[in-house]
Amino acid sequence: MTPRILLDRIVATLRAGRKPRYSGTRGLGQRWEGLATKHLEAAGYVIRERNFRGRTGEIDLVAEESGVLCFVEVKGRSGTGFGLPAEAVTADKQRRIARAAQEYLLRRRLPSSTRCRFDVVSVLDSGGSPEVTILRDAFAMPEARGPRA
DSSP states (O other): OOHHHHHHHHHHHHHHTOOOOOOHHHHHHHHHHHHHHHHHHHTTOEEEEEEEEOSSOEEEEEEEETTEEEEEEEEEESSSTTOOGGGGOOHHHHHHHHHHHHHHHHHTTOOTTOOEEEEEEEEEOSSSSOEEEEEEEEEOOOOOOOOOO
């Protein structure tokens, strides 16, 4: 494919105003985030932001439910061979999400009294219709890890 043809395709996609779709695992992640968004909205959440990127990490979805700001991690799996999706939110991942949440609050200039919680949306997509589970208050603000030995 020549650079000109590639450039024409990129321009056509941008003009169409649609978000590019990815293939492979990145495409699956986008699909799972879309499913999570639909289920959260159906459950009464208001989505504030998708894919917040800070210096310390990323938050898949920032939402609000009943006046509580929710930082949502979306985890999906195609099967249970490596465990359930929610089990992949390890203590290290929780610390990264918490640091990114603190950065979100600072960047958006939200008061320190803002009520927050950490939710996980588990998507089990094993061929048929995906099973989506919302785990409210899935983990608390993790303790800071001490210095490495």
